[in-house]
Each structure stands twice: as structure tokens, then as C-alpha cells.
Amino acid sequence: MIIRPAAEADQAAIMEIVAPVLRAGETYAIDSDLSDAAMRDYWFLPAHEVFVAEDEGVVLGTYYLQANQRGGGKHVANCGYMVSPKAQGKGIAGRMCEHSQAIAKERGFRAMQFNHVVSKNTRAVALWQKLGFAIVGTLPLAFKHPVHGYVDSYVMFKPLV
């Protein structure tokens, strides 16, 4: 498997992964009823640097990297990761997260922050913790989960220097 910058030609494959995750509305604090075009605009925001995880020519995962804030906060990176349902459990999210940390360091970022990790997304929370991220904040009932109702979200953070 390789991880590389997304190309124009990857867009359809990327959106096959992104759209169902956003439609489910369980993990990203973004509207679940966006049009395909609006979902594409969200993942490919001008500020986002987008990567794909590819295995034998098939895109199995994607992530974006951006500055989490501007001005005095611009040295902290932020990422979002998604893996194809066909490729769950193969360690692709972890590989992408490690790749993103390396790229973030190259770009001069000094830390990485996830603003809104839904507490019910226990697999993600455990994975980020394993990769060195700490829960530095708990946002009480800050996420309305389509199944579980109002649940906590976590702010997770890892210094990169």
C-alpha cells in the first residue's frame, strides 16, 4: 500500500468513500444531507491537502491535512481520515495518521489537533490514543448521534516537536 497526494483522477473513488461516511452522520460534525457537490467541496476545501491510501491501484482510504486555526494558532495541524468499508481492520487509518504526522512535520506544524472526536467512535479514539494523541478536552453532549442521541465529543492533541 502506498500513501500519496490525491490526483484529479482520484476524485470519484475518494467520494465513494467520503459520501457514505458523511451521509451516516455518525462521526463528522457536518451536515449529512449535503449534495454530492457540497460533500466534494467539503473534502476538497482549498485549505485542505488531500491524500489517498492506494493498494494495487485501488483507493482504500483518504485524508486531508490543514491548519486548524489561523494567526497565532496556525502551527497546529488538523486532519480527517476515512477508510473504505471494504478495507476496515487492515490498519489503513493508522498508516494514514502516521503519514499525516510526517507530512505535518515537513510542513512545519508543531502539533496536531482533532477538534471533535465523537466518543461513540471508540475504535477511532483508541487508535488515536495508541498513536500518541491525548484526550485534552471533553465537550459534554456536543454531538447529536443519529442512533445514540446527544453524546460527548473529545478534543485530542499530539505535540509533534
Add this chain to the structure above:
Amino acid sequence: MIIRPAAEADQAAIMEIVAPVLRAGETYAIDSDLSDAAMRDYWFLPAHEVFVAEDEGVVLGTYYLQANQRGGGKHVANCGYMVSPKAQGKGIAGRMCEHSQAIAKERGFRAMQFNHVVSKNTRAVALWQKLGFAIVGTLPLAFKHPVHGYVDSYVMFKPLV
């Protein structure tokens, strides 16, 4: 003093307050070298509902209210407040914060979150705590202060229901 929605005619008075605060770069995670137009665009983002605190026809403070996230996070409000240097210490920030909480409840928000309260802004931290906000997270060295260098920022949160 009254607090009311900002009108088109308030824009210059509002930017007289906003621009120096952003230029100082000490409290908002936004570029300090934005053009006047970009600063105006930042304060008057389409998603922002902007208010002013006015005393005898003079705008002494301004704040914006918005949803902090979308989708599953859209029930949490976010605000930014600024007070004219001429009017510091008169309780205007506190009055605006209380006003914003009332408006947020009217709009159906269930909580309010400040994402990046710079720890060196001790007066603001103490005021938000007095008004019922808790520090729910500490972002280590997440803000580069022009005087103090890298300092912590706080995530502050208050349920409204």
C-alpha cells in the same frame, strides 16, 4: 446601554473596534496582517449574526454568534466578543456574553463553546468562568502569542439547557 443587531451603518464603527484587536494578534486565532476588507469579511462571515453594544449612539462593543459546528454539532453555539479600548472595565463584555446566551437559547442552541481562549487573556478567562463557562480542555502551547511566545489555549463550554 443597549445591545442590538448590527446594521449596515454600524460597519465602520465595528471595524474600528475589530481591526486593532486582530492586528494585535494576542487573542484571536486569525492572521494579524489581514487587509481591512478581509478583517471585515471575517467578522461579518455569512454564518455570523453580528450584534453591537451601544451607549448614547456610540458603538462600544460587538459580538458575533454562529453555530460552532455543522451536522451533529450544530446545537452548540460559538461567539466572539470585542470591546472598544475606550470602554474597557465597564462590564460590556459580560453584558454581551449574557445577551448572546439569551439569543443562542432563542435560536435553539443547547450549549455554547469557545474553541481557543488564550490562557494569557486572564481577564477573559475569569469573566467567562464567572458567567458559568468551564475550562473543558487545555490545548498545550496551541497559541503563539506575539509577546509571550507559545502559550496554552483553553476550550471553554457552558450548557444552556
